[in-house]
Amino acid sequence: MKKGRFGKFGGQYVNEILMPVLIELEAAFNKHYASHQFREELTGLLRDYGGRPTPLYYAKNFSKLVGCRVYLKREDLLCGGSHKLNNTLGQALLTKRMGKSRLITETAAGQHGLATVMAGNICELETEIFMGVKDIDRQASNVKRMKLLGANIIPITSGTGVLKDAVSDTLREWTTCSRTTHYLMGSTVGPHPFPEIVATFQSVIGTEITEQILAKEGRLPDAVLACGSGGSNALGAFRSFVANTDIRLYFVEGGGESLDADNSAAAFQLGKPGVLHGALMQVLQDEHGQIKPSKTRSAGLNYPGRGPEISSLCETGRVEACYAFDTEVFDAVKAMCRTEGLIPALETAHVLAYALNHSEEFDRDDIIVINYSGRGDKDLEAIERYYYGS
Numbered sequence: 001m002k003k004g005r006f007g008k009f010g011g012q013y014v015n016e017i018l019m020p021v022l023i024e025l026e027a028a029f030n031k032h033y034a035s036h037q038f039r040e041e042l043t044g045l046l047r048d049y050g051g052r053p054t055p056l057y058y059a060k061n062f063s064k065l066v067g068c069r070v071y072l073k074r075e076d077l078l079c080g081g082s083h084k085l086n087n088t089l090g091q092a093l094l095t096k097r098m099g100k101s102r103l104i105t106e107t108a109a110g111q112h113g114l115a116t117v118m119a120g121n122i123c124e125l126e127t128e129i130f131m132g133v134k135d136i137d138r139q140a141s142n143v144k145r146m147k148l149l150g151a152n153i154i155p156i157t158s159g160t161g162v163l164k165d166a167v168s169d170t171l172r173e174w175t176t177c178s179r180t181t182h183y184l185m186g187s188t189v190g191p192h193p194f195p196e197i198v199a200t201f202q203s204v205i206g207t208e209i210t211e212q213i214l215a216k217e218g219r220l221p222d223a224v225l226a227c228g229s230g231g232s233n234a235l236g237a238f239r240s241f242v243a244n245t246d247i248r249l250y251f252v253e254g255g256g257e258s259l260d261a262d263n264s265a266a267a268f269q270l271g272k273p274g275v276l277h278g279a280l281m282q283v284l285q286d287e288h289g290q291i292k293p294s295k296t297r298s299a300g301l302n303y304p305g306r307g308p309e310i311s312s313l314c315e316t317g318r319v320e321a322c323y324a325f326d327t328e329v330f331d332a333v334k335a336m337c338r339t340e341g342l343i344p345a346l347e348t349a350h351v352l353a354y355a356l357n358h359s360e361e362f363d364r365d366d367i368i369v370i371n372y373s374g375r376g377d378k379d380l381e382a383i384e385r386y387y388y389g390s
């Protein structure tokens with residue numbers, strides 16, 4: 001693989017001011033991640049603060065609906081309520097070692113913002129979070145949490161006031177303050193080395209799945225499924241299994257209302273390769289190459305691009321690119337609530353919806369692992385509005 005590339009995807013399409021900063025970041029990551037002391041500190045924090053390893057739960061009742069043995073990798077139980085802390089703790093420790101004092105980032109569902117300010121506080125770093133006004137409105141409970149933890153929230157009104165606009169503004173801000181400030185990228189997107197750094201920190205998920213499923217079932221799973229936009233929880237779960245082609249990998253994106261470019265976030269169905277936020281990736285765009293806003297009720301899947309690594313894995317067919325529509329997602333939320341007593345995040349419910357609606361793809365004896373990326377407390381209002389119209 002060419003450095004910073006996954007097949008043809010990836011690269012560093014950035015303002016020249018940022019090139020030395022990316023070079024510095026890559027060198028710092030290579031140096032510190034290789035060090036025993038850094039790994040010990042990260043592993044210790046993930047264990048004692050984060051609650052790792054997260055359980056691998058056999059969802060007996062939900063399994064009956066799908067018609068095979070379904071395990072949930074419980075990233076909703078990681079402190080903060082989603083997988084995001086795996087990455088933010090890693091990058092915050094790195095920031096400290098680089099001698100920087102401030103973190104900036106963007107967030108959509110608020111899960112990454114929350115995980116960033118948590119990690120920032122632990123590492124005594126100031127935290128500033130860029131968030132689209134539309135997302136501030138629909139993820140209000142996470143905004144309250146972030147503020148309580150001391151984050152400064154910058155509302156973004158440019159574009160359509162969603163994640164892609166917040167990422168653009170955060171990148172712009174970074175060009176003015178990179179000497180003292182680290183941009184804590186929240187997913188496997190952006191210019192090299194971000195996609196590699198984020199996937200590496202998230203790969204603890206797949207490492208644990210391997211150990212846990214071998215202990216419980218004595219064999220590896222037949223399939224691993226994850227939702228995604230940028231791809232961080234999916235790659236975290238998939239990386240351990242990519243080389244083993246007997247194991248099917250499914251990536252489920254936001255289908256939105258219907259499969260047309262004005263009503264969906266399904267970039268693998270409706271997009272094509274293009275440059276977004278510093279990297280070549282699969283992206284929703286119009287016939288002139290202008291980025292098209294994505295549309296789904298799930299804030300965390302509402303990004304028009306797919307990170308370079310997941311773009312490449314789907315292009316080669318190693319990972320199957322799938323989608324679920326909003327209505328199916330809300331049905332899946334209800335199914336999980338009623339069968340297992342768990343309220344999934346809307347993002348996570350995309351995978352559940354896919355499994356429920358494509359049960360013919362799984363044999364009765366199949367063991368499948370769903371990366372259960374987050375809990376749905378933040379989505380209670382949206383779920384209530386959908387069901388009761390209040």
Ligand SMILES: Cc1ncc(COP(=O)(O)O)c(C=O)c1O
Binds near residue numbers: 110
């Ligand atoms: C619970 C949850 N799952 C999944 C995602 C999608 O992000 P990624 O593709 O980086 O895993 C998000 C994003 O905010 C999220 O909050």
